[in-house]
Amino acid sequence: MVRRPLIAGNWKMNGLKADAVALAKGIAGRCLPQPPPVDLLVCPPAILIDPVAQALAGSPVAVGGQDCHTQSSGAHTGDIAAAMLRDLGASHVILGHSERRTDHGETDALVREKAVAAHQAGLVAIICIGETEAERDAGQALAVVGKQFEGSLPPGATAENTVIAYEPVWAIGTGRTPTLAEVAEVHGAIRALAGKQLGAAAQRLRILYGGSMKPSNARELLALADVDGGLIGGASLKVEDFMAIALSSNG
Numbered sequence: 001m002v003r004r005p006l007i008a009g010n011w012k013m014n015g016l017k018a019d020a021v022a023l024a025k026g027i028a029g030r031c032l033p034q035p036p037p038v039d040l041l042v043c044p045p046a047i048l049i050d051p052v053a054q055a056l057a058g059s060p061v062a063v064g065g066q067d068c069h070t071q072s073s074g075a076h077t078g079d080i081a082a083a084m085l086r087d088l089g090a091s092h093v094i095l096g097h098s099e100r101r102t103d104h105g106e107t108d109a110l111v112r113e114k115a116v117a118a119h120q121a122g123l124v125a126i127i128c129i130g131e132t133e134a135e136r137d138a139g140q141a142l143a144v145v146g147k148q149f150e151g152s153l154p155p156g157a158t159a160e161n162t163v164i165a166y167e168p169v170w171a172i173g174t175g176r177t178p179t180l181a182e183v184a185e186v187h188g189a190i191r192a193l194a195g196k197q198l199g200a201a202a203q204r205l206r207i208l209y210g211g212s213m214k215p216s217n218a219r220e221l222l223a224l225a226d227v228d229g230g231l232i233g234g235a236s237l238k239v240e241d242f243m244a245i246a247l248s249s250n251g
């Protein structure tokens, strides 16, 4: 297998410390004696990365952030630098999630700058792209996703320091998903675009699907040729559901 699947939980703004630690320990416990044949990652709220990383110590489950600033330090009240995430044990950071693009007006150019900062701090950047329902209805899905991909991918991106997450905005948290053919079409298009930037290494780039992935649909989504894992919101908050998704992948 060229690409080892990545199953990543995006916990968003959910859970207090005790909940996060219990969830992390539940996931770590389910990796014994034999972890699933995938890479596992959980992305708690930044303030909970430290206790979650401690709860996961010695387990194969990695920890990530949900955002970082473009700068490594300075007068940016309330913001968090990539190196701070790294310092607490994070190895990944989600960037350009549609909720950040909407809630905080993040643009492709900003996401690209953040990805540069993440790479400088030694983090893998998980760059999120995806069309709205109106854009899909207008037949613009491929054009929108392609523009976001090209605008958000930073210079210096490699198949090792970057992961792409295709998340149709209208599928996030709604229980709705695109058809398998639609997912396959977008993932294939992203890989083709990646080929222009990364050459042969695009075959090693992991492209995740996100948006209402759950135990009941994970197997068919993860079986698609260019789907290399999932970015999971709601279903990542339950140990059983998250692990069921992880075990749905053939590895």
Ligand code: PGA
Pocket (backbone or CB within 6 Å): 010, 167, 171, 172, 173, 174, 175, 210, 211, 212, 213, 231, 232, 233, 234, 235
């Ligand atoms: P969802 O969220 O699985 O709850 O749809 C996915 C995401 O936003 O990353």
